[in-house]
Amino acid sequence: MSQGLPEAAVAALNKIGLNYSFVLAADERASFIHGMLVTLELSVVTAFFSLIAGVLLAAMLTSPRAALARPARIFVEITRNTPTLVQLFCAFLVLNMLLSQALRELGGNPLTPFIWSVIVIALHKGAFHAEALRAGIEAVPRATLEAAQSLGYSRRQRLWELQLPLALRFALPTLVNNMVDLVKMTTIASAIAVGDVTYASIMIWTQRDNVLELMILILLFFGALTFVINRAGRWLETRLRMPGYGH
Amino acid sequence: MSEHFTRNKLKQNSHRLWHSALGRVVVVLATAFGASAAHADSTLDRIHERHQLVVGVILSGPPFGSLNPATQKPVGFNVDLAENLAKRLGVDIQMIPVQPSNRVQFLQQGKVDALIANMEVTTERAEILAYPPTPFEQIGGALITRKDSGIKTWNDLRGKAVCVSQGSNYAKPLAEQYGAQVKAFRGQPESLLALRGNNCAAAVHVAPTLRLLVARNPDWQDYSIPESNDLIPSPSVIWVRKGETDTQNAFEKIVEDWHRSGWLIDIERKNGMQPSQAVLDLHAKFKAQSA
Secondary structure, eight states, rough: OOTTTHHHHHHHHHHHHOOOOOGGSHHHHHHHHHHHHHHHHHHHHHHHHHHHHHHHHHHHHTSHHHHHHHHHHHHHHHTTTSSSHHHHIIIIIIIHHHHHHHTTTTOOOOOOOOHHHHHHHHHHHHHHHHHHHHHHHSSOOOHHHHHHHHHHHHHHHIIIIHHHHHHHHHHHHHHHHHHHHHHHGGGGGGGGTTTHHHHHHHHHHHHOHHHHHHHHHHHHHHHHHHHHHHHHHHHHHHHHOOTSSSS | HHHHHHHHHHHHHHHHHHHHHHHHHHHHHHHHHHHHHHHHHHOHHHHHHTTTEEEOOOOOOTTTTTTTTTTTTTHHHHHHHHHHHHHHTSSEEEEEEOOTTHHHHHHHHHSSEESSSSBBBHHHHHEEOOOOOOEEEEEEEEEEEEEEEEOOGGGTTTTTTEEEEEOOOHHHHHHTTOOOOEEEEESHHHHHHHTTTTTTHHHHEHHHOOOOOOOOGGGTTTOOOOSSSOOEEEEEEBBEEEOHHHHHHHHHHHHHHHHHHHHHHHHHHHHOOOOOOHHHHHHHHHHHHHH
16 A cells, blocks of 8 residues: 555656646545535535526516516626626625624624525526526417417416426527536635635645646536536437427 | 437547647647756846846735836836846846736746745745745735734634635645634635625735735724734745746845845835844845945
């Protein structure tokens, strides 16, 4: 066990000028692995809430009631048209500060940087999901809707049992695209000290100045992650394919 | 059938792309190494040849470096040092703003000849870069906290959230020595905003910057620097590429002269800094040598 595989690999990489010696330091390796887990956790949680936000917003956007459609439209435009990093700083440094001050007597502010990142990224991507789903909802043929109406489907039933399932199939490629983007977007959470893989890398290269080496690792990690999403998306597409509808 | 065909073709294409990308990375790496080996120490010659010294400076805020809002020109301690370095070499100065995350790459890739970038000596850095042995300052970290926070010394930070900026070398001692929960934000402004937003009990940054902030900025009147001992006071030096002894020696002479003439002390006071005991000692030492 004197010269294990990791040691040999690090030595070999060192010969071509890449300094990966942090892998051999237990605490730094642990913090990098922890960072990867946090990125996964952040991606999964954010993806889940972004879909909920997307479906709700899409339902509101396509509603015939202006009281629902107008606020949803305003929200989508504002979130979609401003940079996410600015939104995150605004939410965390401004809203969170005001909230902390207001809640000081009530035992403090329960919202952590992680939760703020989930809120901001999920709502931001939710707006994009909503637009993709809206395109799908509006692509459902009128004749199909009228058929459903004649069978006695209420508006809510039509939305949940007809429009959304069909819209999902239309919107799936765009939704997968959004998901890939969402995973990459989680890196901005590092700006407010959420310990994701980018943050862990920054903390390591601060000590070792091995920026290039860690950048390569981050690229490979996100490459693998988005590849998995891409595959899952393709699988869903074939899985949900309806003969005679669209494809 | 046709779908299968295109997918295979796509796969082939992506394979080819991946290979050519890999090839390019190898070429880039090879040139980087070749280059660093080739100009073992032609830097000083090249500085004189093109009659210009290129220095990477950090403009993260006063007193070290910032942009003058009226003229959009860089001003501050780092800037004054870089300008004087060029002046004493008899060449023009070009300053390139760098960040803690990219400064080493700028130097290694030859985009700058030297770094005056708030970069203190550490063993890890000394392995990959070189510096003239005489430091121009000794700089440590100070902690800023609300006056009513109850934090008086470094030891009071145990278990508390402490804001720093990403790339700060105070993160490690704060976590390991004092058991603080370190939160690193993108930069110093974000970290200080997070402190004001109560996201951390204290913030730790380079001492001269915080002292200036507390002394001059009325927005910070509820905050103080209770601990007078700085965290890991370390020598600040001019960084050059490894093995460039000519450049290193030329800079060393200039730095010694900065100390001997007292110019350094004047320039620190001009920028609102308090010269450290180390600088006062070096001034006395070099003055005694020349006498």
